[in-house]
Amino acid sequence: MSLIQRAMLVVSVVTLISLSVSLAGRHFLVIPELERVEATADHKDIDRVLLGIEVVESKLSQVTYDNAVWDDTMVYFSNRDPDYIRRNFNLQTFVIHRVNLILIVDNEGDVLWSNQVDLTSESYVEPDSDLVTMLIQKSSQALSRSPEKIVVKARYAGRPHPITVAISRVLNTDETGVSPGVLIVGRFLDNTVREEVSRAFNVDFTWTVKAEDLAFYETDIESLRRGENQQIEWAISDSLGQPMLNVVSHLGVRGFDDGLFPTPVALSTLAVILIWALVFYLLRHFLISPIVQVAMHLVSVRKSGDYSLRIGTAHRSDEIGVLNEECNALLHHVEEQADSLTRLSRTDGLTQIANxxxxxxxxxxxxxxxxxxxxxxxxxxxxxxxxxxxxxxxxxxxxxxxxxxxxxxxxxxxxxxxxxxxxxxxxxxxxxxxxxxxxxxxxxxxxxxxxxxxxxxxxxxxxxxxxxxxxxxxxxxxxxxxxxxxxxxxxxxxxxxxxxxxxxxxxxxxxxxxxxxxx
Missing domain, CATH: 3.30.70.270 (Reverse transcriptase/Diguanylate cyclase domain)
Structure with missing residues (x-):
């Protein structure tokens, strides 16, 4: 048997084996793994929604802290100066910081000032008295549970929309003094928030407040999988862990064909690709990747100008190991020269102080x-x-x-x-x-x-x-x-x-x- 025949025999056997393995592997390994990867990606969409809400809450907390931990706010509790309100809590303040509701409450639970804005129409609306009463009660409880904190965050169910709030003790700018009350800043979890999160994090979802006759969706996100309609239904919880919003994540079209029996041509092509992929993987892993890593590292050093970065060595004794060591030695030399030049450029030669x-x-x-x-x-x-x-x-x-x-x-x-x-x-x-x-x-x-x-x-x-x-x-x-x-x-x-x-x-x-x- 000639070498060509031997090669053809080997290729034929390998091809047959590859086809058989690919059928079994696709059914028992590939499809389950693709579904797992798909679920991971889908859960990341959900995570991005939650992250978007956390970003909204973090901004809310920062606005609350900046206005509560401030000498001017402490003074307001004693003089009730209307100019303080006009300067700091006008309509533009609500619109710019994307805030719906602001309450200034003293330690007796009395509201010194409050206002509410509809961000869609950018106009004032009358604060809901029941909501204000609930927030005053809840804020006292939230702060008492975290006496060491200046600002606490909370979510509460409500109608027509749930609300997320940041509650801060009022203190001096240096965080000292006896707090005369609290500042409560709230944002309704309405369509304006949904649209902001959707744009910022590139996720497609809708949410609704639970109707009285409907149940909440599942809150255990890890167990959820997309349905045939390419959606995942889940719920957002309030501060007590109780569901308050039903969410539907609209996912993209499935990125793979989960059919049980693809065509023979597709199987043959897949087998060849897998074989050559293995060859490429071995070459890439043992030869190409180490060299590429050195090149990318040098590019990173050049762009960042940080010559303290070193190439990690894997105790290789071959030429690539020598290349890594020599590159590190060169970087060390350049770093010393750069540090020396920096010192010289900043120092007066005679007095050895700054120039x-x-x-x-x-x-x-x-x-x-x-x-x-x-x-x-x-x-x-x-x-x-x-x-x-x-x-x-x-x-x-x-x-x-x-x-x-x-x-x-x-x-x-x-x-x-x-x-x-x-x-x-x-x-x-x-x-x-x-x-x-x-x-x-x-x-x-x-x-x-x-x-x-x-x-x-x-x-x-x-x-x-x-x-x-x-x-x-x-x-x-x-x-x-x-x-x-x-x-x-x-x-x-x-x-x-x-x-x-x-x-x-x-x-x-x-x-x-x-x-x-x-x-």
Missing amino acids: RRYFDETLQKQWTLHMRTEESMGLLLCDIDFFKPYNDNYGHPAGDKALQIVGKALANSAHRDSDLVARVGGEEFALLLPATDLEGCKTVARRVLEAVLSLDITHQHCPLGRVSISVGVVSTVPPRNTASKGLYVAADKALYAAKENGRARLEVATFEGEAQASS
């Missing part, structure tokens, strides 16, 4: 951050007094040494990790103080003045007889739509005032759009 470039980057970042958080930030601009005479009379090496000593003293005066000390000019230094008001900035400025004087660096061409500095101070809450450059300009004006007023002192600038220096 002007890094200071400008950090100032812009902190300006943007504090503009968003509406916190005060400060800037100290320092200049060594009579430094040119010092350089001229003591020489540039002595001047460089003085800059190094002063830079180190300034760095030691900044006690927080978030503070930044930088050399921004020849003899000019800057201290950037995040989350610091004016008094805090002045305290640091005095500390800086004393620190430099305590160095006791002889300077016979200075009235004090030793090296001193002048400091310009500015602190502000960054206004909207302003540039960080204004803060630097204000500090520079204050520094100029300190120079004009005798040096070795601090002066303060007021930042008001255009900074104006003041003593």
Whole structure:
């Protein structure tokens, strides 16, 4: 028998065996597995619906927390200022945050303020008194069950729609104080929520409130399977685990043919595909995949710029193992070089503190951050007094040494990790103080003045007889739509005032759009 005949015999036998195995495998293995995968995908559709509701509830909780844990809300309980309501709970507040109902309730259970909005028509409606009473009662119970929490979430059945609510204790902005009451924010689980979830998570479903004469669908999702109509019927529970909404998930067309006997051609084609798939799998698993993994890893490193990522080695002793090790060695070398370059680009070569470039980057970042958080930030601009005479009379090496000593003293005066000390000019230094008001900035400025004087660096061409500095101070809450450059300009004006007023002192600038220096 020739080799060709032997090969044909082998292929024929393998084909016959493959056809037989494929029939049995399809019936006993493939179809059940496809149904399992289909069920998993179907359950993910259900999970996406539940996740969508959780997203709605999380947003509700955030809105509730932001408005309840706030000094202005605490004040409202004592002064009942109608301007507070007009500013914070107008119609646009409901529409933008997708909220139907807001209640402000004191600890006696009395409603200080309430309102309800129909999000479809974007108009006010009268709050349902029975619903308000129920929510007040339920909120007290929910908070008592979780005394350690500030905000709790709950779902309650109701008509015409169930409601999901976030209930928060009213506290100061720093979460302190005795809570005078609660803020309750609710969203009806109506068609607006269904449409939002459907669009956001690309799921097709409908839901209805259970009629009095109908039973709820099953809540045990894992046991559910799609029916012949390509749907799954299930129920959403309230906070007590009781069903409150009947849901029908409309699933896509089944992605496989579950017929018992496909055509012989299909079986033969499937057998050949499976055989070659096995060959490809082996090649891919043992040869192609490791190389592809190396390539994809290098692409990921290039795109992310994170050279600390390493290729996982499987203790291979072949060429692929050597390739992995050499790639990791190269990445380690590049990472060290990148870290070194980053440090060099951010550090002043003489004083070994931050340079002007890094200071400008950090100032812009902190300006943007504090503009968003509406916190005060400060800037100290320092200049060594009579430094040119010092350089001229003591020489540039002595001047460089003085800059190094002063830079180190300034760095030691900044006690927080978030503070930044930088050399921004020849003899000019800057201290950037995040989350610091004016008094805090002045305290640091005095500390800086004393620190430099305590160095006791002889300077016979200075009235004090030793090296001193002048400091310009500015602190502000960054206004909207302003540039960080204004803060630097204000500090520079204050520094100029300190120079004009005798040096070795601090002066303060007021930042008001255009900074104006003041003593």
